[in-house]
Amino acid sequence: MPSADLTPPELRLLLAVDQAGTFTAAARRLGLTQSAVSYAVTTCERKLGVVLFERGRAGARPTPAGRRVLVHAGHILRQLEQMRADAQGAATGTTGGPLAIAAFRSVALHLLPAALERLTARHPGLSPHVMIVPELGAGTAGEVAEGRADLAIATLGDDADPPPGLLADTLLIEPYLLVYPAGHPSSRNLPLIDWPENCSSYTREWWSRQDWLPPATLQVADDGVVLSMVAQGLGMAILPRLTLTAPPAGVTAVPLGERPPTRRIVHVTTAATRQSLAVRDLVRELRKVAAPLGVPRPVSLTE
């Protein structure tokens, strides 16, 4: 019956092996020998009593047990960082440390810069690291769940559930707007331009109440591209207001009437990261930046 827990260097090593895909590559990245990596992995496996990687000609791939361990490893290392930052913060009165943020493109462009600027101005010790993640599949929240980010900014259905095991809190509820080339008489003849991240379920209910449908639908990379294509007269689009923060010349945006479709932008954290001073300060700044942009947020439970 083996016992003893994995040390932080071991956790980092396991993550490196997973990312590198082979022991030798991981060794290079870590500045170690292939031998050391091999030894360390087997040590971890003996400590846990479980095989973590399938070794083969092509390198090392995690077993199911290995995948679970890798998720935990990310969280644990992240929390060690926050422990350090918290300790130093409590002693010096300032907030510091790394801060990994997962965001999707449009929010990274239109919401984050202002918040980060204010945040780092007040806390020079902070080093934020923004990861742009497409809001598809597990999306940005997945980055938090997998231990790769401290905080994610995600979109959520108007009253959808938070992702299991994570904390979500509303930052902003923003309406979708109809956008069409300026001066165009009737947008109804233009094709609809859409992008894959746009969870069309948000707008589907609205479409079902309309008495017309666009003649065609074009798929393009992201909402920024959608906007510039509209500006060039190639079609019309239904875009969230955040995307229209600094619209190019030549587009007109109009509200979608009485009950416009909306999307909810939330921040997602784990309970552990939520404790961290850095994350709390970031959330505060995000709120300040988001407040004038959207429907006033509901009363916050977590302050």
Add this chain to the structure above:
Amino acid sequence: MPSADLTPPELRLLLAVDQAGTFTAAARRLGLTQSAVSYAVTTCERKLGVVLFERGRAGARPTPAGRRVLVHAGHILRQLEQMRADAQGAATGTTGGPLAIAAFRSVALHLLPAALERLTARHPGLSPHVMIVPELGAGTAGEVAEGRADLAIATLGDDADPPPGLLADTLLIEPYLLVYPAGHPSSRNLPLIDWPENCSSYTREWWSRQDWLPPATLQVADDGVVLSMVAQGLGMAILPRLTLTAPPAGVTAVPLGERPPTRRIVHVTTAATRQSLAVRDLVRELRKVAAPLGVPRPVSLTE
């Protein structure tokens, strides 16, 4: 600028020092020398660049920074345990590992035993550890927040907020009942017996709608004592139904009319512990045990 993270043995050592109150006592408990503890603590402080304990004649007391570190330490060690349990579970198909549960007295007596019995029957590898914590101050949820428990069972106001940074989910909503000595003609002349854990705000609103008040109030240790005092004819009481699971002879319980006061029993976890298989299984069993006892729980978000 120091760097390197604290190892699990170091984290355990810091917790031991905090609990023991002195380096020497912690050393005894850990089977180490006082010298080793002293050296280890200073090493931790050098690694973090922060003083963690105030040393003095009377031993060692954590600084504010030290307190933050201790909280993180508890969580990290807990998560290491879950990593091990998860890994072994993923490999062997069973669930195991330690499982620290914080509960207040009455629920520990009336709800937990059945759930734990079913749980350990299915997963012999599990070793649950139940801590009885008075539901005062931070209460049972505080144990989870401070990293001392994986899961807490707490009471919450009917629509109160979950504790900040923690996940709460309703297990049971149960009414309060009026309890008085059997055969007593009118309970209105008897004194009210109350206990400190009883958050009287739950029943206050109900009292305000009544046209009478008890002649006096007796405070006793806990709801079990309340019940046996009622059985002995010393007074009447307003008790949650769970306390009346196996009432002694000589008491009569009657509902409190149309809109009786209720209390909500929830389980509280961190996002991280919520991932663990053991915690998930425990929650499932708790639900099964609680279901027939109270108002059907609202749809669960986290399954």
Add this chain to the structure above:
DNA sequence: CCTATCTATGAATGTGGTTCATGGCCCTCG
């Protein structure tokens, strides 16, 4: 069949945590 690219293993090595022994400090009790 030989080569390239993986991982596994064995022996030598150095860093770091541990013990042991000792010293300094401060409160308390005779």
Add this chain to the structure above:
DNA sequence: CGAGGGCCATGAACCACATTCATAGATAGG
């Protein structure tokens, strides 16, 4: 007031464990 007994800090010797270096085994492709 001085001795004693808690407490923590420090220095030297010791021991264990991770790392390196060197080498062997396995497996696919030319």
